[in-house]
Structure formats: structure tokens, C-alpha cells
Amino acid sequence: MSEKLYQIISNVFNVDTSKINDETTSENLEEWDSFNFYVLLDEIENEFNIKFDLDETLEIKKIGDIKKIFLKHGVKTE
Amino acid sequence: MKNEENLAYFLNEAKIIKPRDLGKKLRVAFLASSTINGFEETMRVKCFQKGIDCITYVADYNQYNQEILNQDSGLYQFKPDITFLILDTRHILGEHFFSWYSVPYDDRPKIIDTKVSEIQNICNTFQKNFDSKLVITSLQIPNYSPYGINEESTLRSLKEVVYAINNELLQWKKFGNIFIYDFNEFVRKFGEKNIFNYKQFFSGDIKISTEYIPKFINELMGYIYAVTGTTKKCIVLDLDNTLWGGIVGEDGFDNIKLGDNPVGRSFVEFQKRLLALNQRGIILAVNSKNNFNDAIEVIQKHPNMILREDNFACVKINWDDKSVNLQKISEELNIGLDSMIFFDDDPINQEYVRESLPEVLVVNLPKDSSQYSQIITEMKEFDVLKITEEDTKRGEMYLGQKKRKELEGKIGDFNEFLKQMDIVVNVKKADSFSIPRISQLTLKTNQFNLTTKRYQEEEIAKFSSLDNKIVECVQVSDKFGDNGITGTYIVEKKNDDEWIIDTFLLSCRIMGRGVEEIMMNQIIEKAKLSGIKRLKGEFIPTSKNKPAENFYEKLGFKKENEFWVFNTDNIMKKPEHIKVEKNE
Numbered sequence: 001m002s003e004k005l006y007q008i009i010s011n012v013f014n015v016d017t018s019k020i021n022d023e024t025t026s027e028n029l030e031e032w033d034s035f036n037f038y039v040l041l042d043e044i045e046n047e048f049n050i051k052f053d054l055d056e057t058l059e060i061k062k063i064g065d066i067k068k069i070f071l072k073h074g075v076k077t078e
Numbered sequence: 079m080k081n082e083e084n085l086a087y088f089l090n091e092a093k094i095i096k097p098r099d100l101g102k103k104l105r106v107a108f109l110a111s112s113t114i115n116g117f118e119e120t121m122r123v124k125c126f127q128k129g130i131d132c133i134t135y136v137a138d139y140n141q142y143n144q145e146i147l148n149q150d151s152g153l154y155q156f157k158p159d160i161t162f163l164i165l166d167t168r169h170i171l172g173e174h175f176f177s178w179y180s181v182p183y184d185d186r187p188k189i190i191d192t193k194v195s196e197i198q199n200i201c202n203t204f205q206k207n208f209d210s211k212l213v214i215t216s217l218q219i220p221n222y223s224p225y226g227i228n229e230e231s232t233l234r235s236l237k238e239v240v241y242a243i244n245n246e247l248l249q250w251k252k253f254g255n256i257f258i259y260d261f262n263e264f265v266r267k268f269g270e271k272n273i274f275n276y277k278q279f280f281s282g283d284i285k286i287s288t289e290y291i292p293k294f295i296n297e298l299m300g301y302i303y304a305v306t307g308t309t310k311k312c313i314v315l316d317l318d319n320t321l322w323g324g325i326v327g328e329d330g331f332d333n334i335k336l337g338d339n340p341v342g343r344s345f346v347e348f349q350k351r352l353l354a355l356n357q358r359g360i361i362l363a364v365n366s367k368n369n370f371n372d373a374i375e376v377i378q379k380h381p382n383m384i385l386r387e388d389n390f391a392c393v394k395i396n397w398d399d400k401s402v403n404l405q406k407i408s409e410e411l412n413i414g415l416d417s418m419i420f421f422d423d424d425p426i427n428q429e430y431v432r433e434s435l436p437e438v439l440v441v442n443l444p445k446d447s448s449q450y451s452q453i454i455t456e457m458k459e460f461d462v463l464k465i466t467e468e469d470t471k472r473g474e475m476y477l478g479q480k481k482r483k484e485l486e487g488k489i490g491d492f493n494e495f496l497k498q499m500d501i502v503v504n505v506k507k508a509d510s511f512s513i514p515r516i517s518q519l520t521l522k523t524n525q526f527n528l529t530t531k532r533y534q535e536e537e538i539a540k541f542s543s544l545d546n547k548i549v550e551c552v553q554v555s556d557k558f559g560d561n562g563i564t565g566t567y568i569v570e571k572k573n574d575d576e577w578i579i580d581t582f583l584l585s586c587r588i589m590g591r592g593v594e595e596i597m598m599n600q601i602i603e604k605a606k607l608s609g610i611k612r613l614k615g616e617f618i619p620t621s622k623n624k625p626a627e628n629f630y631e632k633l634g635f636k637k638e639n640e641f642w643v644f645n646t647d648n649i650m651k652k653p654e655h656i657k658v659e660k661n662e
Binding site (some may be wrong): 011034035036038039040043057 | 084085086089090093113115116275277278280281282284287288289
């Protein structure tokens, strides 16, 4: 699951999966900007068939935060 | 997962692509009252894929009024060729969007007037100051009303006000360079619940959700094809499993699927869509590997066949290579391969033609014929800014062409054939009827075109109003029918001694029958009458205008540096088989 998540992130931000980990933020990943983040959320919702709440999306500061939300929604990432 | 339809793909590609100097350049501006990230990126990539170098300008968020009204704005410096003004109902109506019914009944018309005149103001200023086309998206009809089921029975309702504004917008289509894009068509196609994502709207004022941005830009591409003259003119069709289900050579006339069963109905509907395009001026041709007699019998006699022999300008039913056939069709119809679309159900043929003739647009036709109609109705590649009379008559014209070819084949001697054609050339000064067509000819004619200068309708209109320019066109008919306006020239009266040919072109359908000589004779006669000594012209070579290369020389022009010059004291030979009528 984690792999699938990284694959989506890699496709949206157009970076190698090796550059992505749970500590990746918009600060330390240049390719992550405020607009393609919306695209990313949309892709994740479609691929994992879940819906984020608006306030959940606002809490996402790093990739690890997405996994936390996954847990809440019962999506297994490991 | 790397989906070439999704926005991430376009955003990333947009960072990589670079202008390639392909000849087709376009400056596109976007103005909007909400976040339109992703629009320009998607459009640049889509243009790039079609061989158009697109340069974009995006006005700052919600600044479209200032951009248009303030002459120091970036938009003025950018000088767009085409501008998209994305209007939206929420922004235009403001608080009224939510509480329309708090407006007293009698005050409602006034609000409509105010809104309309605000938009009109901007458009007037735009028209005055820009040469750009302006595409305005109409307002989305709200899908909710606090009046619920009473909305439809209420006068001066919320929906009515939006309809009223849209109707006013539609009145402006009489201005040559304003176009209204029906945004509700986009909404109908994809659904408001899909294209409007509340989360993205609240987070980033995104009014078309990221997932649907590529689909929206695709809708706008029709304007891009039309403005750049990259419109497709001809659909080339395979037969077995493309126009009917099954293989006629194996299944037989009686067993192909065409008509009253689920699969058969899908082919009938597809043919009806093709017929409608044909009636609008798109040329159809057949390219099929088959025994000629088997296949032509279906076209001629099958009771459920919609397209008949007369709908096809060219029919290639043989066992030859499909690419060779396509090239022959291109030559016979005098239509460039890059103006052709090829429909064939066989993935191997698709791939083969894509490889061997990359200029041809090969449709990715799936195995499932129920999708064919949808595919053809979603194509934007046929869009033109204005459908001219020539467009709607084109089918007839090509039928005439087919009959001309037959006569030519029968007579053998070309000069004798020309004599029997009874060609009449009507020379006309540009007027409001012919100006759109003249512009279209300059945009689309590639082969017999001495200078290949592309002019929009407004430019032609302007030239024709100037005293120092001659803008004329020729309408050509013969015993097989009217070919419509097929040639044009623009001459600049440089001074009392010299005129310059700015544009001289003839549709390739007519080429080689003496009409081009008649046109040049017209210019010479005019020059003589005005006491002009020298007529000067230039040949600007392109990858396609080789057929016109030796034209000046053939008519007795002499080369002087990069120009060709004709001394009007000399006499130019004039074809005698053509009757000339003047309507100047």
C-alpha cells in the first residue's frame, strides 16, 4: 500500500520514489507546490477509493500524515 | 497509472516542452475570476502534441477587468491571438447567487441590465483595443434554488436571470471576433457533481475540479484548431468492422451487422454522425482491404447503409497497402495528409499508418463499436470559426470533381477536356459575404499559395476597406457544378509605378485548369488601367507550396533579387477556354 501511495506521489510530483518518504514535506520537496497538492489528494482519493474530510486535508504537512489519515479510514499502508 | 488524460501528466509535461519553431504559433491569454492553475499548462501541452507552438499569458487572479481596461496591463504587452474569458455565475451574481429572492421583484430586471452592461463594457474595450479573438464562456445555470420545485413556476427566477444574461451574451456573436462557448454544454456532458468539487473550491477557489481541467481545455481546443487552421478536412474510413459489423468477404452481404440489432444499430448511428459531418463540409473517403465488388455492393445496395457512393469523394477498395491508399487519396483530392483523420478498427493498421504516415491523425478506435459514435462526437478537430457556404456545399463539389476526373479519363486529351468543361470564372471584390471565406482560404490553402500569409477575418475586412489594397476573389463553376469561392488575391498599390502581390492563392481542387492565369491577368489588366508599370511578386517557399514554385516564371515574370517582376507593357497569355465574368 505504501508502495502504491509513493507511486501516486511520484507520478503527480514527477519525482523518483526514492526521493519520497514519510518525512517529505512541501519544504523539502521542491516539486510539491500548493496546486499540485490538490491534484495529489484527488488522485489518492480516486485510487484508494476514500474521501478525505476538508480538515483532514488541511492537516497534511508531510507524507506521513497521509498514512495517519489512511489508518483512520481503515486503509492499510503496510 | 501514468494516465495521459490526467492533470498531473499535463502539469509535468508543461515543464519539459519547449517551442520548436514549427511554423504554427499561437499566443493564448486566459482571464478568469477564479483559480485557473493547470489551464495554460494543459493547453500548451495539447497544442505541442498537435504541432502548435503555444505561448500563454494568465492574468492575475480576478484581475480581468483591470487587465482589459488598463492599457498598461500585461495583457496589452502580451498581444494575444486568442483570449479566453472564463466567467462564472458565482462571481458575476455575487451575493445574489445565494439570495436572489431577497431582491424585490421589480428590481430584478435592473440587476440583469447592470450585470450585462458590466460584461459588455469589458468586451467593447477589448474589441477596440485588441486584434485577438475573444472567447467568453457563458454562465452555468445553477442547479439549486431555495425555491425548490417552485423555481420553474416562478417569474424572474434565479435560473431566469442566468438565462437572460446568457441570451444577451449570445447577441454578441454578430461581432466578428467574439465567440461564446456554451459552458452548460460542458456541464451537461460531465455533470456538475463531477466538475465542481466543494473541497477544492473552499481550499483554493478552484471552480473546475483538477480532474476535469483537461476535459475542459479539450473543449476549448476547437477554437485553437480553428484559429491556427489545423482543422481536419477529410475522414478516411475502413469498411469491415468500421462502417458495418463483420467482414463482408467472409460473412456475406446478408450477414454483415448493419441495422436492426444492437451491434448493427451502433454502426448505423456512427454512419449518421459521419453523414452529418459530410453535409457540413467534411470530406469522406474509403480505404479498405476488400474485393471491390463485395464491398461496393454493400455501399450501393444494402438497405440500412446510410452513407452511399455519392457521400465519398474518393473510394479505395483494393488489396493495396493502406498507407499507399491514403497517399493516393491525398493526391487525388488534393488534401494534405495532415488534414486527414483515419478510422480503422484494426489496431495493427492503426499502428502501421501512425508509423508510416505520422501526419495523419489515426483514431484510437476500440474494438467495441458502441463507442464509435461517442468518439466522433467528442472530436474537436473539425472546428472552424465560421461555417461558410463553401463548407456546406463541399460534398457536392467533390462529387463534381469525381465526375470531372471521369470525363478527363474518357477524353484523354487535357486541352480538349478543359474546353468541354465550360469553366466560368466570376471575379468579385471582397464583400461581407466573401470576407469570411477569403480569410478561410488564406488560413487553409497550402499548395497553390505564393506567399502563404495567413489572415484572420478582421484583417481581410480591414484590407478590403483600404484604398491602397485590392482584395478580390474568384468563384469558379463548370458544367459539373459550382466550386464556390476558390481563389483570392490581395494586391498592395505601393506607388504610382509599382504594385505588389501580397497574397495569391488558389484552392488545389481548381489548380491547373487556367484559373490561376485568369486571376493574374485580372491583376495585370487592373494595373494597366491605373497606369502601373511594374507588378511585383514574391514566392515564399514552404514545405508545401512547391506546385506554385514556377508560376511567375511560366507567366513571363522576370526575377529581380528575391522578387518576380512583370512589366505591364508586355502581354500575358490568357487561357481561351475560360469565360470571365466580372462583378467588381
